Amino acid sequence: MGRLKHETALHIFVISAALLATRLLYLASPAGRIGDADEAVFGLMAQKIEALEEFPIYCWQAHYAGAVVSYVAAAIFHFAGSSFVALRSAMLPVALLIPILLYFVYRRMFGPGEALVGALFTIFCPFFILHYTMAAYGGYGESLLGTALIILLSWHLRPDVEGGWASWLCLVLGLVCGFFFYVL
Numbered sequence: 001m002g003r004l005k006h007e008t009a010l011h012i013f014v015i016s017a018a019l020l021a022t023r024l025l026y027l028a029s030p031a032g033r034i035g036d037a038d039e040a041v042f043g044l045m046a047q048k049i050e051a052l053e054e055f056p057i058y059c060w061q062a063h064y065a066g067a068v069v070s071y072v073a074a075a076i077f078h079f080a081g082s083s084f085v086a087l088r089s090a091m092l093p094v095a096l097l098i099p100i101l102l103y104f105v106y107r108r109m110f111g112p113g114e115a116l117v118g119a120l121f122t123i124f125c126p127f128f129i130l131h132y133t134m135a136a137y138g139g140y141g142e143s144l145l146g147t148a149l150i151i152l153l154s155w156h157l158r159p160d161v162e163g164g165w166a167s168w169l170c171l172v173l174g175l176v177c178g179f180f181f182y183v184l
Contacts, residue, residue: 035084046073066183094141101148146180
């Protein structure tokens with residue numbers, strides 16, 4: 001059992017280090033420093049939040065996307081200034097959690113070695129996936145994170161789980177589903 005925990009900790013470290021290295025390189029590249037109009041809306045909302053002028057619940061003129069990334073970006077703007085790099089930095093926690101959660105999904109399905117390879121594939125992926133997991137316009141990165149989290153929570157709902165634990169797990173699963181529905 002101790003070897004398995006050590007192996008898991010090592011895999012998580014490798015995944016985290018690889019992800020941070022690739023995403024920071026992306027943010028330093030020309031592609032990471034420029035954005036599009038969709039991201040600019042979330043950046044403008046973050047500027048208004050930082051200035052304490054507005055506190056939106058949904059994206060401006062697009063009431064199908066939550067404003068969570070704008071609130072996180074507002075805190076980053078306060079310390080780092082307004083830029084697309086700072087805006088996309090708000091997605092780093094999401095980008096970090098995606099391969100870690102997928103590692104646990106893959107591990108349950110295939111095994112530790114295959115799980116590490118699968119998680120690393122989500123890190124060293126085609127450019128458009130890298131861009132979508134770091135883009136701050138509410139959608140792609142959050143969808144991947146929510147899907148992995150919902151899968152992991154759902155696996156714990158088994159017929160043999162009874163009582164208060166199952167009720168709490170259903171509550172947490174419902175809250176997670178509701179939160180990601182709001183974000184998307």
